Amino acid sequence: MQNYKYFPLKLRTVDNVKMLMLQPPPAKYGGRHTVTLIPGDGIGPELLNHVREVFRFSCVPVDFEVVHVNSALETEVDINNAITAIRRNGVALKGNIETKHTMAPSVKSRNNLLRTSLDLFANVMHCQSLPGVQTRHKNIDIMIIRENTEGEYSSLEHESVSGVVESLKIITRNNSLRIAEYAFRLAREKGRRKVTAVHKANIMKLGDGLFLECCREVASGYPDITFESMIVDNTTMQLVSKPQQFDVMVMPNLYGNIVSNVCAGLVGGPGLVPGANYGRDYAVFETATRNTGKSIANRNIANPTAMLLASCMMLDHLELYDHASSIRNAVLTTMNETRLHTADIGGQGTTLEVVQSIMRFIQSKGQLTSDL
Amino acid sequence: MTTRSLRSLSGALKPLFNGHLSRVYGVSACNQRHKSTYAPPPARYGGRHTVTLIPGDGIGPELANHVRELFRFCCVPVDFEVVNVDSSMASEDDINNAIMAIRRNGVALKGNIETNHNLPPSYKSRNNLLRTTLDLYANVMHCQSLPGVRTRHRNIDIMIIRENTEGEYSSLEHENVPGVVECLKIITKTKSLRIADYAFRTARAKGRRRVTAVHKANIMKLGDGLFLECCKEVACGYPEISFDSMIVDNTSMQLVSRPQQFDVMVMPNLYGNIVSNVCAGLVGGPGLVPGANYGEDYAVFETGTRNTGKSIANRNSANPTAMLLASCLLLDHLRLHAYASMIRRAILSTVTETRLHTADLGGQGSTSDVVQSIMNAIQSTGPQTLSI
Numbered sequence: 001m002q003n004y005k006y007f008p009l010k011l012r013t014v015d016n017v018k019m020l021m022l023q024p025p026p027a028k029y030g031g032r033h034t035v036t037l038i039p040g041d042g043i044g045p046e047l048l049n050h051v052r053e054v055f056r057f058s059c060v061p062v063d064f065e066v067v068h069v070n071s072a073l074e075t076e077v078d079i080n081n082a083i084t085a086i087r088r089n090g091v092a093l094k095g096n097i098e099t100k101h102t103m104a105p106s107v108k109s110r111n112n113l114l115r116t117s118l119d120l121f122a123n124v125m126h127c128q129s130l131p132g133v134q135t136r137h138k139n140i141d142i143m144i145i146r147e148n149t150e151g152e153y154s155s156l157e158h159e160s161v162s163g164v165v166e167s168l169k170i171i172t173r174n175n176s177l178r179i180a181e182y183a184f185r186l187a188r189e190k191g192r193r194k195v196t197a198v199h200k201a202n203i204m205k206l207g208d209g210l211f212l213e214c215c216r217e218v219a220s221g222y223p224d225i226t227f228e229s230m231i232v233d234n235t236t237m238q239l240v241s242k243p244q245q246f247d248v249m250v251m252p253n254l255y256g257n258i259v260s261n262v263c264a265g266l267v268g269g270p271g272l273v274p275g276a277n278y279g280r281d282y283a284v285f286e287t288a289t290r291n292t293g294k295s296i297a298n299r300n301i302a303n304p305t306a307m308l309l310a311s312c313m314m315l316d317h318l319e320l321y322d323h324a325s326s327i328r329n330a331v332l333t334t335m336n337e338t339r340l341h342t343a344d345i346g347g348q349g350t351t352l353e354v355v356q357s358i359m360r361f362i363q364s365k366g367q368l369t370s371d372l
Numbered sequence: 373m374t375t376r377s378l379r380s381l382s383g384a385l386k387p388l389f390n391g392h393l394s395r396v397y398g399v400s401a402c403n404q405r406h407k408s409t410y411a412p413p414p415a416r417y418g419g420r421h422t423v424t425l426i427p428g429d430g431i432g433p434e435l436a437n438h439v440r441e442l443f444r445f446c447c448v449p450v451d452f453e454v455v456n457v458d459s460s461m462a463s464e465d466d467i468n469n470a471i472m473a474i475r476r477n478g479v480a481l482k483g484n485i486e487t488n489h490n491l492p493p494s495y496k497s498r499n500n501l502l503r504t505t506l507d508l509y510a511n512v513m514h515c516q517s518l519p520g521v522r523t524r525h526r527n528i529d530i531m532i533i534r535e536n537t538e539g540e541y542s543s544l545e546h547e548n549v550p551g552v553v554e555c556l557k558i559i560t561k562t563k564s565l566r567i568a569d570y571a572f573r574t575a576r577a578k579g580r581r582r583v584t585a586v587h588k589a590n591i592m593k594l595g596d597g598l599f600l601e602c603c604k605e606v607a608c609g610y611p612e613i614s615f616d617s618m619i620v621d622n623t624s625m626q627l628v629s630r631p632q633q634f635d636v637m638v639m640p641n642l643y644g645n646i647v648s649n650v651c652a653g654l655v656g657g658p659g660l661v662p663g664a665n666y667g668e669d670y671a672v673f674e675t676g677t678r679n680t681g682k683s684i685a686n687r688n689s690a691n692p693t694a695m696l697l698a699s700c701l702l703l704d705h706l707r708l709h710a711y712a713s714m715i716r717r718a719i720l721s722t723v724t725e726t727r728l729h730t731a732d733l734g735g736q737g738s739t740s741d742v743v744q745s746i747m748n749a750i751q752s753t754g755p756q757t758l759s760i
Contacts, residue, residue: 101600105593112591136524152557157594163561167595169540173551200642203500205493206545207555212489233649237677240628240653254588258646261621265628289625 033318036085036092037064041071042292043302044095050304050355051093051311057359057370060315060323065089069110071098079110083117092284093314095307096292108155111290116149118284120277121175122182123148123256125288127263127273132336133345137266143192143248144263145183146256148277150175153253171207171252176214182278183215183250184222195219197229198251198259211252236262264289271303271344272335274310276317283317285310296343300350303342305331308358330361421706424473424480425452429459430680432483434688435695438743439481442696445747445758448703448711453477457498459486467498471505480672481702483695484680496543499678504537506672508665509563510570511536511644513676515651515661520724521733525654531580531636532651533571534644536665538563541641559595559640564602570666571603571638572610583607585617586639586647599640624650652677659691659732660723662698664705671705673698684731688738691730693719696746718749 037052039045055062067085069078079097086092097110114120123146129138156168180197187195197215199208212229219227230238232255238245239262251259264273275288287306296302308331315324334340334357341347342354363369425440427433436454443450455473457466467485474480485498502508511534517526544556568585575583585603587596600617607615618626620643626633627650639647652661663676675694684690696719703712722728722745729735730742751757 099590101589101593101597105597109591152588153591155591155593157592159594163598165559165595165598167557167559167592169555169557171553171555200540200645201489202487203497203541203543204545204555205489205543206547206553209489209493210551210553233645233677234679236624236646237649237653237658240650241657254642255646257588257621258624261625262628262650265625269629270625289621291622 032061032063033091033320034063034065034089035314035318036082036089036094037066038069038082038092038094038097039066040069040095040292041098042096042294042297044097044292046298046300046351047302047304047307048093048095050351051307054308054327054355054359054362055311058323058327058362059368059370060320062315062318062320064093069097071100071110074103074107076113079113083114086114086118086282086284090282091314091317092282093311094284094286096286096290098292098294105157112153112155114284115277118279118282119149120279120282120284121147121149121178122278123260123275124186124278125260125263125273125275127260127267127288129267130272130332130335132332132338133268133272133341135266135268137243140243140263140267142243142246142263143186143190144256144260145179145186145248145250146260147175147179147250147252148256149253151253169204169207169254171210173210173214176211176252177218180215180218180250183248184218184225187225187248188222192225192248194226194228194247196235196246196249197227198232198235198249198255199229200232200255201229202231208252215250232259235259239263239266261289269303269344270306271342272305272309274306274313276310276313283314285314285317300352301343302351303344304351304354305335326362326365326367327358330358330365333361334358420449420451421479421708422451422453422477423702423706424470424477424482425454426457426470426480426482426485427454428457428483428680429486430484430682430685431690432485432680434686434739435690435692436481436483438692438739439695439699442715442743442747443699446711446715446750447756447758448708450703450706450708452481457485459488459498462491462495464501467501471502474502474506474670474672478670479702479705480670481699482672482674484674484678486680486682493545500541500543502672503665506667506670507537508667508670508672509535509537509566510666511648511663512574512666513648513651513661513663515648515655515676517655518660518720518723520720520726521656521660521729523654523656525631528631528651528655530631530634530651531574531578532644532648533567533574533636533638534648535563535567535638535640536644537641539641557592557595557642559598561598561602564599564640565606568603568606568638571636572606572613575613575636576610580613580636582614582616582635584623584634584637585615586620586623586637586643587617588620588643589617590619596640603638620647623647627651627654649677657691657732658694659730660693660697662694662701664698664701671702673702673705688740689731690739691732692739692742693723696743714750714753715746718746718753721749722746 067082099109125144127142129140150170152169154170159165199212201208201212270289270291273288277284312324312328340349427436455470487497513532515530517528538558540557542558547553587600589596658677658679661676665672700712700716728737
């Protein structure tokens with residue numbers, strides 16, 4: 001395990017607002033950024049094509065360096081190329097790479113490999129109820145910060161005795177402090193009032209106990225933010241009955257996976273929520289629930305909202321705020337039109353219609369665009 | 373039902389098992405009984421059963437009292453042997469006494485015993501200790517939408533079967549290097565086969581059409597991969613039941629959008645915990661769903677979501693429905709079906725009355741009102757009862 005030293009993350013001041021985290025990679029060649037694009041499998045390629053279309057249309061100064069990762073191959077050459085490209089460019093937009101169960105256990109999940117090699121320790125997902133989408137719960141606004149590199153996803157398993165498998169769940173003090181620190185700083189920056197740590201420390205006393213302790217330690221340094229903790233089973237039950245009580249949630253890897261999927265389900269489904277993976281030096285953007293969507297691939301029915309909102313997050317990260325807000329407004333306005341809803345939110349619209357409507361809206365706002 | 377209850381007891385063996393003799397021959401006779409019907413622990417002293425009662429902490433004691441009140445009122449032939457477990461003591465004497473009592477009686481009804489985080493990590497969860505020592509390997513929770521309770525989702529009918537003894541709850545953790553903790557999650561072939569077999573047998577016994585295995589085998593390839601493989605193996609022996617598998621994150625998302633698609637679900641320990649809490653939330657909350665823990669020889673009944681409810685203890689505002697329905701499951705297990713259905717009917721009719729809903733269902737009723745109404749309902753249907 002690498003010896004990680006805890007470095008405070010850099011802060012920059014832009015317009016008197018302290019910006020969290022990283023310096024975006026410097027723009028090159030006359031103000032244009034280069035971003036790695038990993039299409040992935042399933043609906044990834046078609047959605048990322050739409051992102052490129054929208055970017056080209058809005059004249060966003062971003063060039064995409066496409067790196068394909070073939071999930072059927074057993075060698076790690078592809079994913080290593082992708083990682084090198086991301087190290088070079090600093091930022092990436094990716095679709096989900098499929099992990100086939102039928103392959104040997106030594107073939108590790110490519111997505112997981114990417115996250116751990118680049119040490120993208122924080123997965124941030126912001127679940128908000130969108131006005132145009134009909135859901136059973138309203139006024140949800142939860143920010144989920146999930147530890148992204150350790151925990152149950154360590155891929156360390158062995159079968160010492162035949163028929164008995166041991167999977168290791170690793171919790172370290174450094175990583176727990178790091179993610180707690182990230183969560184509280186983000187909460188402060190966004191003006192959030194409460195952070196809830198989700199754990200199962202009554203059963204996993206040492207492991208989740210350590211995580212909880214680290215959160216408490218960090219919480220004492222942020223007296224303006226309320227800190228509370230909740231056991232994961234109670235959390236999931238509260239989420240389905242009263243999700244409005246949650247503000248910011250921080251948790252280890254597996255609980256983060258489940259809780260973020262529950263929240264995504266509450267606000268309207270996997271097609272609506274974008275996710276971001278931040279590390280000290282790199283940032284990778286994708287859909288929050290990381291679905292491959294094999295069954296709806298190439299049928300023009302996938303919901304492009306999540307991927308487009310993820311690309312807006314990427315633009316914010318590159319400090320291209322104007323482009324980010326214009327595309328985001330267009331996406332959210334289109335979401336209000338029920339006739340354009342795709343199948344996953346109960347409509348009959350196609351992906352293409354949604355994207356074209358977004359582009360038309362951007363054009364109507366009067367900005368410089370290419371022809372439709 | 374325990375494993376044994378699914379086999380049939382031939383008439384010839386019955387005379388051997390009268391009264392106290394069965395306990396002496398209990399262990400050796402077990403092997404003989406494998407081919408015969410399971411008899412619930414024999415009633416003693418004129419047809420009355422003895423059941424261990426562990427009040428637990430929080431709302432446990434008051435709800436257990438209500439159960440006893442109700443049973444006394446309905447003249448149910450069950451005597452409770454109360455064993456208190458003090459969760460603040462570090463020694464394991466209390467819980468060992470409780471375990472011995474359950475071994476003696478075969479059946480128990482329990483409230484949740486609190487696990488204080490402030491005690492050192494060597495202090496194991498008492499509930500977990502009980503489950504693993506008695507090898508109560510299957511936790512069964514049946515989540516159904518109740519007609520009188522308004523929820524966002526309707527027509528939910530999911531049976532969740534959760535492996536209860538291994539997985540993430542092995543309590544095996546160590547800190548080799550300071551600041552780095554390793555928790556072991558154990559998945560074994562025998563236990564996975566056992567729980568899968570239980571799930572399919574239960575599905576068949578209840579006439580269910582579909583079993584879904586919930587896992588995370590794309591990440592935990594060996595562990596959950598083994599679990600999934602065992603489920604597939606067992607599924608081959610039940611061709612009339614369709615089997616599919618779903619990754620746990622997708623499952624939780626589907627549960628909050630379209631829970632009606634699920635029928636029977638089988639899964640390892642931690643996912644079972646989370647999924648059962650999600651389902652409990654979907655049908656109306658922790659106050660409504662009973663749970664049962666079955667092992668080869670013992671059965672322990674409790675509320676489905678195992679809440680201590682410390683914040684609402686002794687305030688007469690807890691919802692007694694879950695505990696009372698758990699006691700009905702207990703009566704069914706003891707083959708006192710008439711009493712079980714009578715009490716269950718009374719409970720369900722009370723739950724439909726909105727003015728009697730307790731705070732967790734959004735109403736203002738008190739626990740004693742609800743219990744009183746249940747007793748009224750039972751008395752009005754005519755069976756022999758004590759006076760109210």
